[in-house]
Amino acid sequence: QNIGASIARFDDNGLTIMRNGMTDHIATLDGVELQMEDAQDDVARQLDQINNFIASGVDAIIVNAVDTNATEAMSNAAAAAGVPLVYVNRQPINMDTLPEGQAFVASNEIESGTLQAFQICRNLRAEGKSGGATGYLMNGQLSNQAAVQRSKDVYDVIGMDMCNFMTLIDEQTANWSRDEAQDLMTNWLSSGEEFDFVIANNDEMAIGAIQAMKANGISMDDVQVGGVDATPDALVAMTAGDMDVTVFQDLAGQGAGSIDTALALAAGEEVDKTVFIPFILVTPENAAEFQ
C-alpha cells in the first residue's frame, strides 16, 4: 500500500509532532509505505503535489491543508482520479459536500483560542482584577488561518460580559517566532505602560514574551501569559511558574488516525466521514500529564 501525504509546512512545530505521529504509526504497520511532501505553505504547490501523487499511482492521499478554503480543488482532483483522500488537522471548507471516498480527521481552532483566553480571564478575575485589566495580543503569521481564528477567539472572549473588563493595549504580529516576540515585547515595554496579561497565538511567542519581560525585571507573578500548543519548552516554562495557560491538541493522535482512515478508505471500507479531536486546556495543575 502506498500513501502520499502533503503537509502544510515541515518546519512548523505543531505539525512536526503530527508528522512524527504519522511516521511512528507507519512503522508499526506492515507493507504500508508513506511518502510525505512539504507544501511549504504554498496552496498551489499542495495541489500540484496531489497531482504528482496521482501520477505516481498512490493508493490514498492525506492532506494537511495550507489553506482550508482550497480543499475543493483538491477534492475534485482526487475524486476525478478515483483516489481516496483524507484531510488531517485542519478542517476543510467543503466538509458538507465531501465526495465519496473522502474524510477528515481534524480539530476546530475555535476551541483553542477560546479555551486559552477564557482561562486567562478566569485567572485575572481570581487575582481580583475584574475591575479592569489591560494586556497585549501577539498574532501568528497574518496569512495563517489558525492565527486569524485564534485572535478572533480572543476578541470574542473579551466581548463576553464576564470578560469585558479586559482591554487590549495593542496587538501586533510576531510571525509565530520566539525571536520576533522578544523584540516586540521589548518594544512594548519601552513605552512604560502598565499591563496585566499577554496572550499569544502560540507557545513560542509566549516564551519570547516571557524572556523579554524577565530580562526587563518584570515578575512573572504579576502577568498572566498564555500560549497554544503545549510544546515541551512551554511545559517547562509552566513548571517554572513563568507561563500560566496553554492548550494541547493530540496532534500525534490525529496523524495516526489519518493513516488508519486512509488505509480503510483504500480498502473500500465504510468509515466515519468526520473525526473531531478536541483541544485540551493545560494549566500548571495538569501540566505534568502532558510531559
Add this chain to the structure above:
Amino acid sequence: MADIILETQGLTKHYGGVHALNDANFKLEKGEHVAIMGDNGAGKSTFVRQITGVEQRTSGKVIFDGQEVNFAGPLDAREAGIETVFQTLALADALDVPDNLFLGREKTKWDWLGPFKFLDYKAMRADTLAALEKTGVKIPNIRNTIQNMSGGQRQCVAIARTASFHSKLTIMDEPTAALGVQETSQVENIIRTLKDQGEPLILVSHNMRQVMDLVDRIVVFRRGRIVANLRKEETDGQDIVAYITGAKTGAEFEGAA
C-alpha cells in the same frame, strides 16, 4: 547673427572641487568646421557633454540654431539636430552591428503597433553594410556582438552611425584615435563630404596633421579655459603647440589659465 549655428556664453562645469570647464565663450558658424585641441584633461569632452545635455552645466548659456537651449539629456540634443560621436562611443555591447547603428531610430514595419512595431532587420542590415563601407573598416561578421569587435571596429561603428543621419551639427570627440591608417583616411573623407554639404562640425582631436588638413579654425583649451581661437591660415603646428602647452595665450584671452 542668423549664420551662427552654436554659441556658448560663460559655459562652466565644476565637479565638486574640480573646475573642469570655466567660462567658455564659443561660436560656430553654419557650414564651418572647427577643431578643439588641448592637453588631456583640458576640458574638451566636458565641453561636449555640456552642449549635448549628457550632464547639466554649472552655469552659462548654450544657444543652438538661434534658440537658447537646455537639453535635459542627449535624446533632446539629438532631436534638436545634434549628432555626436562620444569619446566613450556609447555602444550596446550585447547587440550586433546593425542593432547599434540603428539604436534609437530603427527601421520598422507595421508602425500602428506602437512600441510593439516590428523591426525591419533586412533593410537595416543592407543599410549597415553601406554605411560601414564608407569608413573603410573590415568586419568579418556584422552579426557578432559589439563586445567582440576590435577597438577600431567599434569606433567605426560609432562613426558610421553618426554619419548615416543628417543633422544640423555634428560633433566628433577624437573619432580616429583607435583607427588604422586606411580607416583614418576614410573617416577624414567622410568629414570632407560633410564640409562639402555645408554641415557644420566640431572635431576634438590630438592629431595636428588631421586638424590642419580638415578644419577652418582651431580652438585651444587649457586647464578648462579657452586660450586661443585661430584661423587655420594664420597659424601652424608649432604655434598651436605653444598655446596647448601654455607658452602662449591668445590676446583676447589674457587672464585665462
Add this chain to the structure above:
Amino acid sequence: MADIILETQGLTKHYGGVHALNDANFKLEKGEHVAIMGDNGAGKSTFVRQITGVEQRTSGKVIFDGQEVNFAGPLDAREAGIETVFQTLALADALDVPDNLFLGREKTKWDWLGPFKFLDYKAMRADTLAALEKTGVKIPNIRNTIQNMSGGQRQCVAIARTASFHSKLTIMDEPTAALGVQETSQVENIIRTLKDQGEPLILVSHNMRQVMDLVDRIVVFRRGRIVANLRKEETDGQDIVAYITGAKTGAEFEGAA
C-alpha cells in the same frame, strides 16, 4: 637562441567562425623594440591576448624566456615578467589613481597579517605622483575615482602602472591613442628609457611617425596573418602602408592573406 625573449610558433586563435589570428610565427630578441602594425581588426590585440594568457589560444606555442609557457591567466603572465598595457586599459573605475596604479601589488605594512595586511597609503601616494610625473599628464586630484578621469588621463594611469615596475618584457597596445601632443612625447620618452635599459618591448600602434621614431623592427598583420617583418632601416612609411593595405606581401610570407 639564448637571446630570444619571446617566440610564438603557429599561434592561432579562432572565435567561432572568426579566424582572428592564424599561424603567427614571431620572434623578439632581448633588448629589442618591435612594433606591430595593421588595419583595424587585423588581429593585433588578439595576438597580445594570446601571449598574456587573457584568452586560451586555439593552437600554437608560446616560448617565453627559453621556456614553453601556457599562462592560465594574465596573473601568470605578469608573474613570469610580462607587463602589459591593454587596449582596454584594465582599470577599476570605482578606485582612485594610486589604488589603480598599485592594483595587485600594493605597498603594505604588517605583512604577517596575510590577506589582512595594512595598506601603506602614504608611500603609494608619493610613488604615484612620481610615476605620473613621467607621463606628463595633468590630474587635478589623484584621489578622484578613475571613472571621473578623461580618456587621456586614464591611459596615462595605465601606462604609469606598467612603467613603474621592472619586467622582462613590456607590451603596449596603442598606448598613446588618446594622448595629447605633450603626453605622447612624454610616453615616447618612457619607451626610449626602456630601450636604454635594455628592456624589450612590443608596441602596437597605428602611428607611423611614432613607430619610425621608436622601434627597431616592424611586423605587419593583415587579416589575422603576419605579412611582413621589416627592419626599420630597410623600409619607410609608404612601404609599410603597402603591406598594411595588402598591396604588397613579404617574400617569406607568400601565400598569406
Add this chain to the structure above:
Amino acid sequence: MSETSHGIGGLTYDRKKRSLPGEVNIFFALILIVAVFEVLGQVLPYMNGQSFLFDTQDRFDTIFNEARLRIIILQVSIIGIIALGVTQVIISGGIDLSSGPLVGATAMIVMSFAQTELVNGNPNPKAVFGEWAFDLPVLIPVVVGLLFGAMIGAINGSLIAYTRIPPFIATLGMFLICRGIAQAWTRGQPVSFPTEGFAALGKGMMPVFWFLGIAVLMHVIMRYTLHGKHTYAIGSNEDAARMSGINVNRHKVRVYMIASMLAAFAAIVLSSKNLTAQSGMGIFYELYAIAMAVIGGVSLTGGRGSIPGTVLGAMVFGVIQSGFTYIKLDAFYQLMAMGAIIIAAVVLDKVRQERAASRS
C-alpha cells in the same frame, strides 16, 4: 539575407563554425535530468522498475505516462507566466522581487469580484462585498486584476526610471507593500467560492495553455519588435541606450508594467485553479521565477537571454519536482537536491558555453 556571410571589407566568415544558441545547452540539461530519473526508476530497488515518463501499467492510450507529462508542465505554468515577465525585466538590467507578493494581493482582490452568491444553495460564507459584487461577468475580475497589476508595475517602473533607485530596493519595498495589501484586504481571511466562469480560467490544463500562449507572444515581442530590441539595448548599456536617443525612462516603465500584469494574470489563473485566494499565496514565487529565467540563460547583468530559454528553465523545475515525488525522495532531502540541481544545471550550461567559446 541569411545566405550572405554578413562580412564587410572582403573578409569571409565561416558560418558553419558558429556557436550554437545557448538554449541548446539547457535543453540537453533537461534531457539529462529526465534520463537520470528514468535510470533511477530502474536502479532503485524499491521502485520496482517503474518508469518516469512511460506508461508501464497500461493506464493510458499512448506509451507515455500522460498524467506525468501533464503535471510536469502544469505545476510550473503559473510561476512560468511570471517568469516570462521577469525575463524581460532582467534582460533590461533590472530585477523584480515584488512578483510573489503581488500574486497574493492580486488573488485576494480579484477573487472578491469573482464570488458567487450561492454555494450549494446557501449564501456564500466568505462574501467580501455586498450583493452587487456577486456573479459578475468573468471579465470584471480579470480586468480589475490586470489594472491592479498595471498600477503596481507602473509604480515600480516609475520609481526605478525617474528616481534611479536600484530595482532591488524599489521592488523589495513593493514586496512588503503588496504583502501588506494582501493581508489588509480581508484582514487575513481567505476569499473563496468563485463563479463557474471564473473557475474555468484555471481549470484542468488551462494554465498550460496560458503559459505557452503568452510565451509565444512574448517571444515575438522580444525578438522581432522595437520593445524587445530596446529592452536588450538598455540592459546591455543603459548609458549608450540613453545617448542613442532611446527614451529609457518610458521604456522601463513599460517593462515593469508588462511584468506586473503577467504576475497579476498568474494570480488570476492561480486563484481560479485553486478556487480560493489567500494572502500568503505566491510565497517565494519571485525567487523561483528569477531562477527559471537564469537557468534558462538570462544574464542577471542584463542584455542577454531569451523567452524559449526561460520556458526550458521552467521545464527543468517541473521535471525535478515531479521526479522527486516519483523516486519518493524524502522531503528533507528534496530541498537539498533541488538546490544542488539548480546549481548543477547552471554550471553545466557554463561549462558548455566556455568549451564552445574556446573551440576552434
Add this chain to the structure above:
Amino acid sequence: MSETSHGIGGLTYDRKKRSLPGEVNIFFALILIVAVFEVLGQVLPYMNGQSFLFDTQDRFDTIFNEARLRIIILQVSIIGIIALGVTQVIISGGIDLSSGPLVGATAMIVMSFAQTELVNGNPNPKAVFGEWAFDLPVLIPVVVGLLFGAMIGAINGSLIAYTRIPPFIATLGMFLICRGIAQAWTRGQPVSFPTEGFAALGKGMMPVFWFLGIAVLMHVIMRYTLHGKHTYAIGSNEDAARMSGINVNRHKVRVYMIASMLAAFAAIVLSSKNLTAQSGMGIFYELYAIAMAVIGGVSLTGGRGSIPGTVLGAMVFGVIQSGFTYIKLDAFYQLMAMGAIIIAAVVLDKVRQERAASRS
C-alpha cells in the same frame, strides 16, 4: 599627505568644495525618520503626547528613554551582523541569498552541541545527541558553528569563483540546501535548553556588543587592508582586477567565507538569545541584510559602499520597527509602511547625491 591637494601637473584642486561622503545622507534620513515619529507622538490624539526617544515619565537617569534606545539597536543587531558580511559580498560584485537559511541550519547544529543535561532537575526533553554532548564547554558549539559557516561559504565562493556561475544562482541553490539541512537535522523538531555558558553569548545587550565590535573590525578591514582594497577592485571591474594580477578566485572564496562565518555567528547569538533553535529561524534575513546594506549606500553593481553605511542602514530598520510599535500602527499597515519607508530612504539618498553632484 592630507595637507596637499593631491593634484599633479600644476593643477589646483579646491578641497573645500568636495562632496560629502554618502553616509551623511543616510544619517540625515535616520534623523528625519526619528523626527517624524517624535512629531507623530505629539500629534496623534491616542498617543497622549508620549515621546519616542525621550523619557517623559522620569523612568531613567538620563533624558532619554533608554529602553527605547536599547531595543532599537538590539533588534537589528543579529541581522546587522549578517549585513556586515553581506556588505563585502555586494561590494565585491556578488550577492548572498543563503545567509537566512544558513542561520537556521547553523542554529540547529550549534544548539545540539550546547544542550544541558538537566532542565529544572528533569532530563532535557529535547536532547539531540547522547550523554557525551551534554554540558560541553561553550567553545565547542561556537567552533562547530563557525566551521560549518566557513564550509558553506567556501562552497559558495568556490562555485562562484571557479565555475563562474552567477552568485544569485549559487547562493539560491545554497539557500535551498541550507533549508534542507536545517529541517533534516532533527526532522523539524526544535532544539532547546542550552548551557548557561552558551546562553550568556546572546543575553541582554550582548548582541549589540557583537554587532558593533564586528562592525569596527570589518570597517578596518575594508578601509585599511589589502582584503578590503581587493574587494572594492573586484567589484569595480573584475576583469581589470584579474589583469592587474589579483588572484580574484581565491579572493572571492575568502569574501564568501567571511560572509557565511558572520551569518553562522549571528545564528549562534540568535539561538543563545532565544534559548532555542528552530529550522525556520532566519527566514527573510537575507533580504533584510541586503536591504540594510543597500539603504546604507552599498551599490548592488559592486565597487561602492561602506561598513558605517551599513550600520546606519541597520539603524534605519531598528528605528522604523520600534517606531511602528510606538505609534501602535495596525500590523496590516506596518508592512506597507515599511516598504514605503525603505523606498523613501533610498530615494532621499539618491536625490541628495544628485544634488551634490550637480552643485558648483
